[in-house]
Amino acid sequence: MADLFDSAPRPAADGPRPLADRLRPKRLSEVIGQGHVLSPEGPLGAMLAAKSLSSLILWGPPGVGKTTIARLLADETDLAFVQISAIFTGVPDLKKVFEQAKIRRQNGQGTLLFVDEIHRFNKAQQDGFLPHMEDGTILLVGATTENPSFELNAALLSRAQVIVLERLSLTDLEHLAQRAEKELGRGLPLTGEAREAMLEMADGDGRALLNLIEQAAAWKVERPLDRAQLSQRLMRRAAKYDKSGEEHYNLISALHKSIRGSDPDGALYWFARMLEGGEDPRFLARRLVRMAVEDIGLADPQAQGICIDSWQTYERLGSPEGELALANAVVYLALAPKSNGVYVAYKAARAAARETGSLMPPRHILNAPTKMMKEIGYGAGYAYDHEAEDGFSGQDYFPEGMKRPVFYAPPERGFERELKKRVEYFAKLRAKRQGER
Template structure:
């Protein structure tokens, strides 16, 4: 580095140099915990670090290599390919005769396709390479089973606000950081709160805020953040976690929870039309016939989103979500439909002759439609007929005691009694 080179970012300067400097992850690094035990015992196996951005995956991989005195090769799956893996293998082969181990750190391992991941297998299998993969995505879905079975998955958690506050305080008192810079306590709390458990983000915001104002104020911290948008990978697990939180809040009739998770998704850049489709699903799955208007309102919200776009259409989504949360709940139709689909696979029988369509004389001569009792001409005969295959005796639909279904439960019971009483068998 020359006199004119820009200094490294604060997050890079404050990168931990020992395990004890790592903030958080005590479930892995605390006394007697899995990773600490492995390293203290001098053992090393292939690992996959799974966790959100800025929680120390790369730092931990480098420290592991230092502690076991292994050669460290770092690749990013965003830019690397099989050729780079081969180069790492050749380097490991040159070092192996002297007893030196090689750790291949593969950042964003989920971005390697199946063939690229398979290229690692033989070298990891025979121990030439010790793989440490880092991913923000669930390895169960993004890492090949064969590779996953040869590596231990360790989950890194988002840093707590207290963790981030300790990290920021350390940066203000460390010669590598921002010694002498004063920060108002409320500004420090704000940075810790809005950084979403991401150490890199917290340190980056602190560095920018220190350039805006000295001492660092709440206003400077907010300016350094810019427009704060909650973290959300629109293709990743967090996106589906947010959908799940929204759906479960609606199901539990928790209006504030439903609104909050909806806002998190919209603010995070989720496609409003996709969210609207999920809201329609909630109306059919969890509200159902307890409030038949729920489906109509949800479809209207979807139409409003498509017609108006965002942000104008977002209010229609909010309206639908509040309505669904407040509505009585019934999954009776959802459950009945599941039973019907199961019954179809268990009981396969031809349509009874009296229920068959008979548009031609030939069909009528074969008995199609024979004996069918038209309800408006012969109500009793209509009730006496069978409408299911003889082998299917189970009841599929049972109304709940919620909303509209509770009001029609008496009619449902009466209809079942009529169908039963007029049956001749």
């Protein structure tokens, strides 16, 4: 995918040029945003200062300057800039690119090969870059909107530094809008509120904002448009959301952590973001049940039931009415007391089970349905708890020779305060019974 100032074939010098092309930065210092990587203290700034540019993977959302930065890096380092797209480039095309880079190198000039959408190349194609990176034929700069750790080969990643670019902030977009107005020679025909709405419509994408500005600048209006009038003329840009990609996992993580952090407003926001992105409410219902089990547990035994009920309500009502039932569960979980006591105990018990292998239960708690089993001691000495004082025998139920572990340690939160009292009560009673033997 192209980015903020990607170079399509340039129009003739006397022909109309798109606003994005006219505003293309000519120096890295003119790039809006990305100061965290371009400043003298940032990774790219430090590389340029040391005159030691390495192969890079530029990872970030659309419209934040990936192509522009790559082009300007080539200018800063006197490298030939060659741009290809993984979408339209096959193996024969790559071979030609590498051959041309070798000839260029023999003539004393290096090549910065910019590969847009590099994650679109398969494993074999990605491996094809490695020898040419290692012998210095090319300096690779790949651009991707997808998480490189998921989409790129480990061998390629080990030879390139990943640079994370961020979506443009509202302040960055306002600077870009001011630069566009200066280039156009006039202000936008918008009220302050409508101008803010336009920046929000761009959703952090500088190229999208310039497209919106180009449309708005062409309108012939008698007075500045307000927010409502702007919304009638322009459609809001769809939020970036891939139901099977990284954005899906980022947002469900944000929802889960907001609930764990007892923030109902944050939880509702991320819940709504996922629904607006087209997420299947049934997926959210399943995850809410998991959160109830993992993060609330026995601190509020009702939480799991409320999640199941909200899921069933959604199945009966469908969208959009049933989504309100899920929203009720979101708020309930966020405000419920939190405990992972059972979750921690469960993991510890599983670890102990793996470590102790196939140890038999103690003989006194084994059933003895045959005479032989009785003769070898199965069931001998078993104390029937209902017949014991306080209905508690205090016997040991772990394998013989295994030191009694403690898995479950309920915290002082919610209903588990009561369970903690019970755990402590039975621990004291167990010690008493064992002392009586």
